[in-house]
Amino acid sequence: NDQILEDPEEIFIDNNFFTLFPRKVLSGRQTNLLHSLDEIVITRSFALKYFKSPEDAIGKIMKNSYRETLTIVAVVEDAPANSAFKQDVFELDKFTTEMTDRISEDRQWSQFENEIYLLLEDKASADVFRKKLQTYLEKNNYLNTLTVKMIPLTDMRHTFGSELSFNLSYIRTFAITTILLLLCVFFNFINLLLNRIYQRIKEIRLRNSIGAGKRELIIQLLTELTLQTGIAFVLAFCLLELTSSLFCKTFDTKIADPDFYTSLIIITLVSWGVLIVVSFPLLLRFIRTSSLMLSGGISANRKGSFRKVSMTIQLGICVFFLLSTFIMLRQISLMKHKDLGFQKEGLIHITMDYRDRSGITHELVTLPIIDEFVECSIFSITHEPHTQNEVNWEGKPDDFNPNFQVIKAGDKFLDAFKITLLKGNFINEGDSDPEDWTTPGNTAVINEEAARIMGIDNPIGKKISIWNGVIYGDGKRGQKELEIVGVVKNFQAASLRNPILPAIITLDGSKWNSYCYYARVKPENEQAAIKTIRTVFEKHKEEGDTTPKIQTMTDVFNQLNKSEDASLQLFSLLAILCTLISIFGIYSVSSSNIAQRRKEVAVRKVMGASSKTIISMFFKEYLTIVVIANAVALPLAWLFMHGWLEQYPYRISIGLWMYAIILLATSALIICTVLYQTLKASETNPAIVIKRE
Numbered sequence: 001n002d003q004i005l006e007d008p009e010e011i012f013i014d015n016n017f018f019t020l021f022p023r024k025v026l027s028g029r030q031t032n033l034l035h036s037l038d039e040i041v042i043t044r045s046f047a048l049k050y051f052k053s054p055e056d057a058i059g060k061i062m063k064n065s066y067r068e069t070l071t072i073v074a075v076v077e078d079a080p081a082n083s084a085f086k087q088d089v090f091e092l093d094k095f096t097t098e099m100t101d102r103i104s105e106d107r108q109w110s111q112f113e114n115e116i117y118l119l120l121e122d123k124a125s126a127d128v129f130r131k132k133l134q135t136y137l138e139k140n141n142y143l144n145t146l147t148v149k150m151i152p153l154t155d156m157r158h159t160f161g162s163e164l165s166f167n168l169s170y171i172r173t174f175a176i177t178t179i180l181l182l183l184c185v186f187f188n189f190i191n192l193l194l195n196r197i198y199q200r201i202k203e204i205r206l207r208n209s210i211g212a213g214k215r216e217l218i219i220q221l222l223t224e225l226t227l228q229t230g231i232a233f234v235l236a237f238c239l240l241e242l243t244s245s246l247f248c249k250t251f252d253t254k255i256a257d258p259d260f261y262t263s264l265i266i267i268t269l270v271s272w273g274v275l276i277v278v279s280f281p282l283l284l285r286f287i288r289t290s291s292l293m294l295s296g297g298i299s300a301n302r303k304g305s306f307r308k309v310s311m312t313i314q315l316g317i318c319v320f321f322l323l324s325t326f327i328m329l330r331q332i333s334l335m336k337h338k339d340l341g342f343q344k345e346g347l348i349h350i351t352m353d354y355r356d357r358s359g360i361t362h363e364l365v366t367l368p369i370i371d372e373f374v375e376c377s378i379f380s381i382t383h384e385p386h387t388q389n390e391v392n393w394e395g396k397p398d399d400f401n402p403n404f405q406v407i408k409a410g411d412k413f414l415d416a417f418k419i420t421l422l423k424g425n426f427i428n429e430g431d432s433d434p435e436d437w438t439t440p441g442n443t444a445v446i447n448e449e450a451a452r453i454m455g456i457d458n459p460i461g462k463k464i465s466i467w468n469g470v471i472y473g474d475g476k477r478g479q480k481e482l483e484i485v486g487v488v489k490n491f492q493a494a495s496l497r498n499p500i501l502p503a504i505i506t507l508d509g510s511k512w513n514s515y516c517y518y519a520r521v522k523p524e525n526e527q528a529a530i531k532t533i534r535t536v537f538e539k540h541k542e543e544g545d546t547t548p549k550i551q552t553m554t555d556v557f558n559q560l561n562k563s564e565d566a567s568l569q570l571f572s573l574l575a576i577l578c579t580l581i582s583i584f585g586i587y588s589v590s591s592s593n594i595a596q597r598r599k600e601v602a603v604r605k606v607m608g609a610s611s612k613t614i615i616s617m618f619f620k621e622y623l624t625i626v627v628i629a630n631a632v633a634l635p636l637a638w639l640f641m642h643g644w645l646e647q648y649p650y651r652i653s654i655g656l657w658m659y660a661i662i663l664l665a666t667s668a669l670i671i672c673t674v675l676y677q678t679l680k681a682s683e684t685n686p687a688i689v690i691k692r693e
Contacts, residue, residue, distance in 0.1 A: 009089070012091055021085060040062070042075055042076075043089075099471075109142045177570075190282075197221065316630075318629075320640075322665065323658065344557065345553075347518060352514065363540075381556055392465045429507065445504075447500070464481070583673050591677050622671075
């Protein structure tokens with residue numbers, strides 16, 4: 001009924017898609033869902049949004065932006081929240097279908113931009129298949145311009161989805177750090193558990209003297225441990241309920257409630273089992289030892305060794321997190337303050353989804369709050385910039401095919417971005433060819449990196465050719481020759497996970513009907529300008545138009561750096577938790593240790609030791625633990641963070657001064673933790689202690 005619908009999320013597929021990824025069919029055709037290019041399949045949510053029911057949607061005819069008629073033949077169930085295929089509309093890939101029989105296989109490999117999904121036989125080896133595929137590509141010389149990567153479907157979202165907040169390397173990093181934190185908690189818990197039991201030696205000897213056997217004593221202690229685990233489970237359940245929404249938002253995922261609770265129960269049972277397995281032999285040894293020792297004490301050497309080892313491990317993990325967080329903070333600070341080659345403050349990115357583009361852009365250029373306004377075709381700053389390697393110039397080696405970022409923009413591009421022109425002139429509309437709608441410009445401007453890649457000292461006046469966006473019937477791509485008229489300073493045209501790419505800037509012929517626009521305003525007027533721009537969009541809104549995407553370039557880079565910011569928050573939280581756990585554990589153990597050694601302290605004072613000597617003795621013991629922990633943890637943290645930094649083309653260097661800061665910080669932390677107990681022990685009257693002992 002001529003109703004205009006919002007642009008749906010659409011995916012172009014082949015006939016085997018629903019065989020590999022089956023969906024429940026709610027209405028319409030039940031098998032072999034798509035037969036021809038003029039048929040589509042939609043989801044339940046899309047059907048309910050625009051039709052009365054899934055049944056009512058069957059047979060409805062729609063037209064796409066190319067005026068092609070499409071008929072709805074089936075309605076399928078929506079995909080799960082974590083699916084990689086959450087599109088609303090499924091349509092056969094017309095381009096691939098029509099071009100497969102028209103172009104050669106080598107051009108298909110280099111020109112088709114499809115994701116290929118393979119279902120191997122049950123007994124087939126993925127590694128063997130990968131090697132055969134690599135051999136095939138090498139044999140046919142496809143690898144000169146092609147990189148093929150094969151991964152399991154379960155890893156796809158966080159490996160290829162670099163636009164997402166977190167890729168697979170981040171998830172592995174978080175898993176490793178979580179294990180380290182659990183180790184810290186585990187050693188701290190065992191240390192405190194045994195320390196508490198040592199303090200109950202009189203109670204245990206008394207129970208043993210009135211008839212309680214070793215079995216009853218061990219059962220009592222294990223029962224107490226089980227109750228503590230149960231209380232921890234309840235607290236963990238409450239804490240997870242409170243923080244699960246924040247977790248889902250931070251990690252851009254959704255947790256299914258049944259899986260969530262099942263995982264919590266499994267983790268609790270496994271933790272309880274590990275504690276029982278580790279604690280039982282320690283408790284059994286403790287019970288046997290305590291019943292044989294007349295003084296009711298514990299072997300100092302055994303206890304002291306375990307105490308020192310556990311404290312060293314805890315402190316080492318703490319050092320690991322502190323250095324990692326410090327390095328991450330420095331790296332993110334570098335990324336946030338790096339010179340981008342253009343001024344991002346006061347620059348607003350506008351995505352033109354509305355139909356009345358011409359009316360909107362004509363009105364936007366008249367707004368007094370906007371200083372400069374420029375069209376940029378589809379140019380956006382992302383993790384994965386659009387590039388092409390079909391760029392040719394005089395003297396280019398045949399086997400050299402670097403990727404260039406081709407930016408189609410208006411002649412106000414430099415003024416809007418505030419990019420420095422180093423040589424020559426910038427492109428202008430007077431050099432355009434109105435008959436060429438794909439690449440109207442006859443001139444181009446390159447950046448310093450492009451000049452370096454080409455190996456041209458003076459590129460002004462040189463000729464280059466680029467793909468003009470046309471694909472002929474035989475699969476060959478059309479070329480457009482351009483004259484280089486200027487060189488601009490390098491600028492960051494992609495996220496900071498990418499180095500500065502060689503860029504070619506040529507004229508965008510769709511001045512009033514482009515897709516991406518950039519507006520230059522005064523930095524203090526950014527939000528006011530966005531509000532004014534939205535008002536213009538509302539005036540020209542038509543049925544089916546979606547909410548316009550308008551954001552400052554600062555927000556664009558903040559979104560691109562979201563995973564780094566979240567990583568810093570997570571590491572900071574882990575560092576704080578680990579530090580607190582270590583402080584409480586060391587404080588408890590040091591208090592118990594100093595209390596048990598009060599007779600030794602008293603004897604030393606009677607023999608002439610001063611308070612300063614006593615304090616130095618304890619500080620020396622704990623600072624030795626600090627030095628050992630740093631000596632082990634700092635190299636491991638360097639190795640871990642060095643690998644993490646390798647993913648960034650612009651990264652900090654890890655200097656010795658960072659190690660010194662962490663060493664001094666942990667030393668001060670330990671001294672402050674044990675200071676009170678040490679001062680108290682050094683000031684105790686030895687006569688009172690010896691009399692009490």
